[in-house]
Amino acid sequence: MKVAIIGAGIGGLTLALALHRAGIEAEVYEASEQIRPLGVGINLLPHATAELTGLGLGPALGEIGVQTAALAYYNRFGQRIWHEPRGLAAGYPVPQYSVHRGEFQMLLHQAAVERLGAHRIHTGLALESVTLTGSTLMDPGSEPAVFSLRRRSDDTLVEASADVLVGADGIHSAVRRSFYPVGDAPRFSRRLLWRGVTDAAPYLDGQTMFMAGHQDQKFVCYPISEQLRREGRSRINWIAELRVPGTEDDTPPKSDWNKRVDKSVFADSFADWRWDWIDIPAVIAGAQAIYEFPMVDKDPLPGWTRGRVTLLGDAAHPMYPIGSNGSAQAIMDARALTDALVQFKDPSMALREYEADRLPRTAGIVLRNRMNGPEQVMQLAHQRAPQGFDDIESVVPQAELAAIALRYKQLAGFDPAAVARAAAGGAKA
Numbered sequence: 001m002k003v004a005i006i007g008a009g010i011g012g013l014t015l016a017l018a019l020h021r022a023g024i025e026a027e028v029y030e031a032s033e034q035i036r037p038l039g040v041g042i043n044l045l046p047h048a049t050a051e052l053t054g055l056g057l058g059p060a061l062g063e064i065g066v067q068t069a070a071l072a073y074y075n076r077f078g079q080r081i082w083h084e085p086r087g088l089a090a091g092y093p094v095p096q097y098s099v100h101r102g103e104f105q106m107l108l109h110q111a112a113v114e115r116l117g118a119h120r121i122h123t124g125l126a127l128e129s130v131t132l133t134g135s136t137l138m139d140p141g142s143e144p145a146v147f148s149l150r151r152r153s154d155d156t157l158v159e160a161s162a163d164v165l166v167g168a169d170g171i172h173s174a175v176r177r178s179f180y181p182v183g184d185a186p187r188f189s190r191r192l193l194w195r196g197v198t199d200a201a202p203y204l205d206g207q208t209m210f211m212a213g214h215q216d217q218k219f220v221c222y223p224i225s226e227q228l229r230r231e232g233r234s235r236i237n238w239i240a241e242l243r244v245p246g247t248e249d250d251t252p253p254k255s256d257w258n259k260r261v262d263k264s265v266f267a268d269s270f271a272d273w274r275w276d277w278i279d280i281p282a283v284i285a286g287a288q289a290i291y292e293f294p295m296v297d298k299d300p301l302p303g304w305t306r307g308r309v310t311l312l313g314d315a316a317h318p319m320y321p322i323g324s325n326g327s328a329q330a331i332m333d334a335r336a337l338t339d340a341l342v343q344f345k346d347p348s349m350a351l352r353e354y355e356a357d358r359l360p361r362t363a364g365i366v367l368r369n370r371m372n373g374p375e376q377v378m379q380l381a382h383q384r385a386p387q388g389f390d391d392i393e394s395v396v397p398q399a400e401l402a403a404i405a406l407r408y409k410q411l412a413g414f415d416p417a418a419v420a421r422a423a424a425g426g427a428k429a
Helices: 010-021 046-054 058-064 101-116 174-179 226-230 280-285 326-343 347-370 373-384 398-412 416-428
Strands: 002-006 025-030 041-044 070-074 080-085 097-100 121-123 125-131 145-151 156-162 164-167 187-200 208-214 217-223 234-243 290-297 309-311
Touching: 002 010, 002 156, 010 025, 010 046, 010 101, 010 326, 025 101, 025 125, 041 046, 041 101, 041 326, 046 058, 046 326, 046 416, 058 097, 058 101, 058 226, 070 373, 080 373, 080 398, 097 101, 097 234, 101 121, 125 174, 145 164, 164 174, 164 347, 174 309, 187 280, 208 373, 217 280, 226 234, 234 280, 290 347, 309 347, 326 347, 347 373, 347 398, 373 398
Parallel strands: 002 025, 002 164, 025 121, 070 208, 164 309
Antiparallel strands: 041 097, 070 080, 125 145, 145 156, 187 234, 187 290, 208 217, 217 234
16 A cells, blocks of 8 residues: 655654554655744644654654643733643653654654655645545545646646545645635634744743633743753743734635744733743743734534545644644544554545544534633633632632643543553554
8 A cells, every 4th residue: 555645744744654654655745845844832742742652753752842841821910820730740651742843843754764765755746636536435436546746846747646645735735625625715713823932041840831811812831942941941932812803704814934023013912911930021022033823723624535535634624723732633643544544455444434533523623722722711710800810719610620621631632541542552553
């Protein structure tokens, strides 16, 4: 069996590594001419770390990522609403990591080159078209996937085929567009995000991720450099978020990381967010570059698969960056798809099994993230005590906060029991 993967992002490269471990041939096609360490910080929750550890990437990941020890939520006055241990500190068998997205992608790329061979990772080839067959359960498709790619260096077309074609090409997926050419535009949340990275002294214990504010005005921080942490410093990834005028029917601004802006666009909204444990205006001012993009997702699809073609990661289920689940769910997709291809001799049925497993799970996360996911705790505190509180227990009881946190963990698949099972399965693979 040969699997062609469109997209050399986190999901596509993880899938290539998982397939290689299972003895399935994989080829990766990336539209960019060169794979570079782009982006800023991401979080790898324990269920994602368990899969990566099973792929033999645990030691390398531990060299670049900070082991997240705790997650804390605060209101806009710096008063703590909820605090919980994370990763090893919470009793998981594997860590939770905060890491620079670009460094993590390059780690995956290096591993893929070493294991699959550089000749299996093709760059500068953008998907042009795909031939779709077998669009129903009664006719699942028995023919290989046929597709064409445009070589960017000379604008020529390259024809290719594979037993399975996987679209792991992001929120603007060309594979997804071949399934749903109309009526699948991104949904704008009416919230803009500004992101930056600032080198500074550690805050709190140097390993805590925190979120402060509420759904219309929020600030997020977490350290992403293990090397700097060992030196007593911190590379802080931060996100500022504000609601902007308009409606959800508005066309969102272009959702990419390429728009650099000045801090004056948003910083005044956080000018007085100085607390005894962190100075947020100073964190914003310390960034060398700030990037803006709209917070968007897409409605869950009725199906991901047509014959021998399917979707994975953001191509299948783009979601709001709430609950730190985007990259984690792409990694879980990769494991589920690999398992299905190993289990079923018929690739078409394997893709159907993968879709039946993963589509409803991820659709639930997309919809719950629209309801703020685990960040509901901040919204509840803001709604019930907009001017702050003396005792959070009198505003939102700890039992209610704990139930929200556990419910989301179970929905997203990283409650401790589920991760323990995954870690045990990965060790046996």
